[in-house]
Amino acid sequence: MINKNTKKLLVAAFTLTGTIIGAGILGLPYVFSQAGFLSGLFWLFFLTAVILYVGLSIGEISLRTREKKMLSGYAEKYLGKTAKKITAFAVIFGIYSALLAYLIAEGQSLSNLFFGNANYSFYFGFVFWIILTALIYGGLNKLKHVASFGVSGVIALILFLFFFLSPKINWQNIQFSGIQGINFLFPFGVILFALLGFISIPELEIELKNEKKLLKKAIIIGTIIPVVLYLFFVLTFVGVSGRSVNEIATLSLNGFIGKILILLGVFTMTTSYFVLSFVLKDTLSFDLNIKKGIFVLVSLVPLAVYTLINFFDLAGFVSVISLGGSISGGITAIMVLIINKIAKKQGNEKPAYSIFSNWVIITLLGLIFIFGVVFEIIHFS
Numbered sequence: 209m210i211n212k213n214t215k216k217l218l219v220a221a222f223t224l225t226g227t228i229i230g231a232g233i234l235g236l237p238y239v240f241s242q243a244g245f246l247s248g249l250f251w252l253f254f255l256t257a258v259i260l261y262v263g264l265s266i267g268e269i270s271l272r273t274r275e276k277k278m279l280s281g282y283a284e285k286y287l288g289k290t291a292k293k294i295t296a297f298a299v300i301f302g303i304y305s306a307l308l309a310y311l312i313a314e315g316q317s318l319s320n321l322f323f324g325n326a327n328y329s330f331y332f333g334f335v336f337w338i339i340l341t342a343l344i345y346g347g348l349n350k351l352k353h354v355a356s357f358g359v360s361g362v363i364a365l366i367l368f369l370f371f372f373l374s375p376k377i378n379w380q381n382i383q384f385s386g387i388q389g390i391n392f393l394f395p396f397g398v399i400l401f402a403l404l405g406f407i408s409i410p411e412l413e414i415e416l417k418n419e420k421k422l423l424k425k426a427i428i429i430g431t432i433i434p435v436v437l438y439l440f441f442v443l444t445f446v447g448v449s450g451r452s453v454n455e456i457a458t459l460s461l462n463g464f465i466g467k468i469l470i471l472l473g474v475f476t477m478t479t480s481y482f483v484l485s486f487v488l489k490d491t492l493s494f495d496l497n498i499k500k501g502i503f504v505l506v507s508l509v510p511l512a513v514y515t516l517i518n519f520f521d522l523a524g525f526v527s528v529i530s531l532g533g534s535i536s537g538g539i540t541a542i543m544v545l546i547i548n549k550i551a552k553k554q555g556n557e558k559p560a561y562s563i564f565s566n567w568v569i570i571t572l573l574g575l576i577f578i579f580g581v582v583f584e585i586i587h588f589s
């Protein structure tokens with residue numbers, strides 16, 4: 209029997225895991241294959257350590273603050289209204305990037321599912337948008353809780369795929385020596401995007417209720433689980449497909465297993481799109497106090513950008529999540545580290561744990577994130 213505290217710990221950890229696993233996982237095999245497996249491993253482990261540090265910083269901020277807030281609320285409390293706007297921008301930019309990535313990936317997935325090619329991607333993406341928009345504004349907000357089923361399905365499928373396809377893995381495709389100049393930096397934005405789950409950490413404290421001492425463990429476990437799954441996922445697709453792996457990994461395999469992969473990807477992206485749309489609505493309404501034009505901002509803006517990108521062929525799936533991860537993750541992380549430093553002095557609660565922090569660490573990590581943002585913007589343009 210699992211005791212009460214262990215159950216609380218696991219629930220909180222899986223809340224974070226479910227927030228982290230999303231569109232980013234689909235782009236990981238591609239950037240690993242293009243940059244070289246060793247490059248991908250370096251960035252995965254390095255950025256996991258950094259994101260874990262940032263996540264623990266958010267947890268400490270939450271524990272030091274008696275009032276329960278989201279990230280932009282903490283920014284306003286400790287740094288002022290301008291910091292709140294910057295943090296809100298970073299969060300919203302990340303959500304928009306994810307919504308746009310889902311439209312691109314859903315369009316390509318459905319086109320490949322029904323016609324075996326990507327020729328009708330835009331039309332399927334548009335139909336997907338119509339259906340999801342009708343559901344979002346049709347009073348079916350309870351459906352946002354079904355995302356957990358999608359995450360559970362992804363976890364089960366990743367493990368199944370690895371063991372099912374392991375005999376077909378060509379280990380020569382796993383290029384441990386494949387560091388190739390500027391390609392070394394290529395995985396940065398996609399991996400950062402795949403690790404983002406900041407927004408749910410304040411919720412973990414609420415879930416744990418009186419067992420706040422478990423928050424640190426929940427953050428660590430909830431961050432590491434996706435990384436382990438990512439490794440299995442990347443090994444499977446890079447091992448089987450090598451450098452020919454698709455930007456959207458689930459489109460890389462043919463036959464019956466390929467169709468099942470596409471269907472699961474469609475389901476997972478559908479539930480994630482649904483949840484993120486509600487998060488965007490709540491962020492605009494509650495954090496920024498925007499009451500008018502919510503439909504335009506939540507639904508029409510992603511569609512308009514999706515249309516422009518398709519019409520002018522401006523970017524693909526990996527480019528969108530790479531830019532989104534760098535800008536959203538980079539800005540948010542920098543703000544969190546600064547807020548944590550201030551909260552250590554101005555917080556009104558004694559935390560269950562405290563992490564070491566100084567301005568040298570904040571500056572070094574800040575420079576890394578700024579470099580990543582600049583690189584992605586230059587690479588995107």
